[in-house]
Amino acid sequence: MSILRVDNVFKDFSGIEVLSGITMEIFEGERHAIIGPNGAGKTTLFNIVTGLYKPSRGKIYFLDKDITGRSVHKIARLGLSRSFQIINVFPKMTVYENVRNAIVSKFHHRFNWITLLNQDKEIERESNRVINVFAMEDVRDALAFELSYGRQRHLELALAIARDPLLIMLDEPTAGLNSEETRDAVQLIKEVTGGKTLFMVEHDMDVVFNLADRITVLKDGMILAIGTPNEIRENEEVRKAYLGRR
Amino acid sequence: MSRPQTYRLVWTVAVAALILIYPFLVAEIKVHLAVEVLVYVLFAISFNLLFGYSGILPFGHAALFGIGAYGTALILNHFPKIPLPLTLLLAISFSFIAAALIGFFCVRLKGAYSALLSLAFQMFIYAVALKWRSMTGGDDGIGVTLPDLHLPVLGIVSMKNIYNLYYLTLIIVAIGILACYVFLKTPLGNSVICIREKDMRAAFLGYDVFLTRLAVFSVSGLLAGLAGALFVLFQKFVATSCVGLDMSLTVALMTVIGGSGNFFGPVLGATFYVVFQSWVSSLTKHWWIFMGMLFIVIVLYLEGGLISLFKSEKIRLWVSRLGK
């Protein structure tokens, strides 16, 4: 089943074309990575898919539904979730409160003005469950900005998967992590996204070849190749343009 | 119950009792003062709902206060048969709707733009109030005669009696503050706060930033309108000053001086402002200057406002040492 379909998407900013003719598809249960040099347009594509930008041309389909131009929150509610390259958690809220924000949304209680949030046992249970999955019980009541960078990355990841989304989009989830932290992160990602559909931007080739089922290579706003890790490794053009510079 | 909790409970009960028997402890003139304090407390709390909790700076908040005030005055004068509770309900409906309309345009904009637009709306309403003399009495305003309140158990309660007015205002303001407090503890209140923290992040989690902000803007407008209505009951008079720049500046001043980061900051700020004004204005016409300077000092050096002084560890230590 097709989870995400990007159909001939173009994007230009004040005359500069950042994405040209992007067509790709992501299937259920797939782990799909998108790689490419800086400025290739990866985050822009993410922003278009999640509704932050409107494509200049082309369409986006989520579960075969046309979501082109829909607002960010509506797309998120359809089951699409994302993490950010630069940590984007709620800094002055505790880890628990951070996760709870996602859970409140998951249970569609955002506009509930009748009950007291603290009394909601279901939300409390679920928030604690997610915290346990990420082994963050010990910092449950710490303020997000006080955490170490590595743990903030965990929280960032937690926010992305807390709502149990159909498509998880991770933007450079291992950015800024050392090799040990990266290994842990990859392990964690494997666990928490097991069976779900994953779409991620990554620079770290080890992570990519470790995690991904299929890879899309982007360069200068255009797709250079799409294929399995082996196919990509063998691909002449890709090696020339990107892997060669490793 | 632990020590600090006992302290807190005793404190709260003492303060509540004091507030309840206050009119019998002081001269009548002080009761008038207390009613004024109550009205501004509610106004400041409504302002802080936007400023402190939603991250919206409504420079033109007096617009909603004024609509509540004018609405009440006009209904009381033109439809005196309507019972007072219904009049108040109507007045706050007007301010709620007005807030929804103004908010619809303001909440989409960022910071200074939103503040300016809110000011623009307020000055528009001010201009209307000024020019439409036949309805609003323009600059001079209109006087209001208060009907008596007909209550089931207590019978006829005259609103001309300042003591009755005190208790009526106290009850309404208490309900308003409680409603606000509880609101912030609901999931919707949480939505408001997390959107203030990081609106983009919240949107990506599925929060409708626009609608949530609109909701809190409208609620704040409703409470401001209620304060305006109570103001008219108190002053028995409404004029363009209720919807003017000075009123907007005043409520912002009160909230910031009291402390916008704390729920009760505005309460302290409004109380301080009214009391200080009544005290210093008898000494000098230019008490404004002190207020303005205090305001600047707080903006620059004491972000948490006056209430943060109560919460600071240093002061706590100092006070407890005094106790020994």
Place this chain on the structure above:
Amino acid sequence: MSFPIEIYVTQAMHGLVYGMLLFLIASGLTLVLGMMGVLNLAHTSFYMLGAYFAYSITIYLGSFWLSLLISPLIVGTLSLLIERFLLRKTYKGGHTAQLLLTFGLLFIFGEFARIIWGTAPLTISAPQVLAGNIPFMGRTYPVYRLFILGFSSLVLLGMALMLARTRLGIIIRASVADAEMVEVLGNNVPRVFLLVFGGGGALAALAGVIAAPFLSVYLNMGIDALLDCFVVIVVGGFGSLFGALIASLMIGQLQSFGVMWIPQLALIFQFLFMAVVLIIRPTGFFGEKE
């Protein structure tokens, strides 16, 4: 009802005069806003103080011309001190702190004026050489208004030259576009900003001086001008001098003809206009995207 052509031209002239005056006031505000993102609510207080100082100087030193020199100097210095010792502390805190601070200053200046000069409006008369009328299209036109027009055009020219030709001017324009970059390139942006802030204040005071014989001097003149200025910077775009010029002239005409045609609603239209612009295009018609 049809008006003879002279009336239209006269009204247009009135509009032009007020528009140029408004531009003088608003130019400092928009530059400061464009450079550092600071919306100085107390800016038109400088305008008001300029007018009040002009009054005192004219009365006590006997010369209006002297006040043209001294008043901007005093107010300019005041604004330098304010930027250096008060406003600078708020840059880290974000825009709210700045808005609140300038707000408080607005208050204080108003009270200050009230203490020193009282609540009644004050009038000063234009110097003899500028008093009176000259013949214009079959009617007469006040010389003083032409003076305002001429003088502010001169100032405008001077500003334009300074910004276009001098090194300081180039740095200022670059800072409006990208202050961070300019600083990285080695320029002392805080000092430049201090100068712009002080210069803007002095300019506003100058506008106050020349407005004084024209509009008279009263406590709310700052607030009245503030609201007009807001419309100018919103329509003209934050940071755009050209936009501020066009917007000021437009508003001058709107006021002038609005007052003539529908005196009751002129004020209302102005605000509706601003509200509409803010709703449709928050950066005005000429400003940069934030």
